[in-house]
Amino acid sequence: MHRTAVRTTTALLTAALTAALLGSAPAWGAPDESAPTGSAPATRPVEAFAEDGGISHAQAPTTSPFLAAQQQGVAPVPGDGDVTPLVHGGDPATKLDVVVIGDGYSAQEQEKFRTDAAEKWREMTAVEPYATYRGLFNVWAVSAVSPESGVTGDPDQATVRHTALGSYFWCDGVERLLCVDEKAVERYAAKAPQADLVLVVANSAKYGGAGYNDIKSPLGYEGIATVAGGNAKSGQIAVHETGHSLGKLADEYAYDGQGTYQGAEPAEANISTLTADRMRGQGTKWSRWLGQASPDGGTVGTYEGGGYYPAGLYRPTENSIMRSLGREFNLPGREAMIAGFYRHATPLTSPTATGSRLTAADRLTVDLPVPGTRLHWYLDGRELPRITGRTALDLAELKLTGPRSRPHLLTAVATDPTPAVADPALRSNLTASLSWLVTR
Ligand SMILES: [Zn+2]
Numbered sequence: 345m346h347r348t349a350v351r352t353t354t355a356l357l358t359a360a361l362t363a364a365l366l367g368s369a370p371a372w373g374a375p376d377e378s379a380p381t382g383s384a385p386a387t388r389p390v391e392a393f394a395e396d397g398g399i400s401h402a403q404a405p406t407t408s409p410f411l412a413a414q415q416q417g418v419a420p421v422p423g424d425g426d427v428t429p430l431v432h433g434g435d436p437a438t439k440l441d442v443v444v445i446g447d448g449y450s451a452q453e454q455e456k457f458r459t460d461a462a463e464k465w466r467e468m469t470a471v472e473p474y475a476t477y478r479g480l481f482n483v484w485a486v487s488a489v490s491p492e493s494g495v496t497g498d499p500d501q502a503t504v505r506h507t508a509l510g511s512y513f514w515c516d517g518v519e520r521l522l523c524v525d526e527k528a529v530e531r532y533a534a535k536a537p538q539a540d541l542v543l544v545v546a547n548s549a550k551y552g553g554a555g556y557n558d559i560k561s562p563l564g565y566e567g568i569a570t571v572a573g574g575n576a577k578s579g580q581i582a583v584h585e586t587g588h589s590l591g592k593l594a595d596e597y598a599y600d601g602q603g604t605y606q607g608a609e610p611a612e613a614n615i616s617t618l619t620a621d622r623m624r625g626q627g628t629k630w631s632r633w634l635g636q637a638s639p640d641g642g643t644v645g646t647y648e649g650g651g652y653y654p655a656g657l658y659r660p661t662e663n664s665i666m667r668s669l670g671r672e673f674n675l676p677g678r679e680a681m682i683a684g685f686y687r688h689a690t691p692l693t694s695p696t697a698t699g700s701r702l703t704a705a706d707r708l709t710v711d712l713p714v715p716g717t718r719l720h721w722y723l724d725g726r727e728l729p730r731i732t733g734r735t736a737l738d739l740a741e742l743k744l745t746g747p748r749s750r751p752h753l754l755t756a757v758a759t760d761p762t763p764a765v766a767d768p769a770l771r772s773n774l775t776a777s778l779s780w781l782v783t784r
Pocket of ligand 1: 391399555584585588594595
């Protein structure tokens with residue numbers, strides 16, 4: 345077993361290196377078909393982001409030739425794998441957990457890593473709907489101690505540095521494409537309490553990054569974004585990538601020469617084969633948003649070109665962040681992002697576990713992480729309008745009656761009333777409730 349595994353790994357690495365060196369990587373759109381069945385592919389399609397905001401595809405080897413030997417289990421490295429909460433909003437079961445892993449930071453540079461990681465989170469949360477919904481997140485910084493400072497390909501193609509995650513520019517021959525070793529990322533991500541979203545921050549001021557859209561980690565995260573820690577524009581790369589991983593959004597850009605789309609209606613919420621009239625008639629996709637002013641500028645309609653095709657597919661607006669970096673999400677994109685946040689996080693939490701037994705002598709508090717959330721209380725199923733919106737209660741206020749042995753069911757129901765989510769099917773995730781048994 346062991347020998348087979350080693351030989352498979354070597355074969356994969358060789359194939360990846362050969363593809364990278366010869367520039368003979370298969371066309372983007374599918375993992376490398378030559379990979380042995382049941383194992384990881386040798387390469388996978390990733391997005392590359394030009395400094396002018398343009399987006400393209402390339403093929404990234406899943407392993408890196410620049411991985412440091414000391415991270416391969418030879419000896420423990422002090423501080424390696426340490427986890428620091430950058431933003432700690434609450435129990436990982438109730439929050440969307442972002443794991444930020446540093447690469448190319450030496451033992452002496454771990455504080456710099458945490459500063460860079462916090463700055464990336466600041467860049468991401470400057471964009472809506474992150475700005476409004478930041479209370480739904482935990483952010484964990486995982487230290488990866490690299491023997492060398494900086495990463496391969498910075499400042500030039502001849503520069504080689506061996507690092508904890510093996511990050512390197514010039515991936516697949518693209519200078520701004522910053523690839524990483526997927527298994528190393530997973531090893532470090534596993535050190536955080538939970539990973540819903542993974543961001544790799546490289547110790548570099550050179551613009552670059554990558555979007556690994558089709559990762560499905562056994563840890564639960566979907567997708568990896570890599571960004572340059574010292575480059576202020578690179579945070580946009582992570583925001584675009586989460587449009588795929590959290591929002592399940594399609595790309596709204598097209599390639600010349602891709603022709604006319606002939607396939608079935610795509611699953612994603614932000615591309616469609618339908619023109620505005622037909623979409624309105626069928627009440628599907630972004631029909632609820634048609635004609636409305638969009639945060640990325642202009643009016644929501646059906647703009648031809650998207651999902652990589654210049655014709656036959658339509659996008660909701662002229663130029664959202666799913667088409668070019670440095671832009672806002674459009675209305676359908678924003679709706680999908682908020683819905684995605686609520687797939688991982690809840691609008692209502694409490695330090696007192698749901699189902700707990702309490703008495704009239706207890707005090708109960710709840711938290712509403714999103715501004716504007718509405719809170720209603722119910723006792724044995726009947727609403728208590730007097731305490732609507734209250735997040736702290738002395739349970740004596742309930743003036744419970746009846747036998748001391750009889751518990752009453754106290755329920756808090758929170759709903760985010762945001763008009764940014766219009767689809768009733770998605771709105772159902774914007775409500776949460778907690779209940780406690782209270783005796784007098
Ligand atoms: Zn994309």
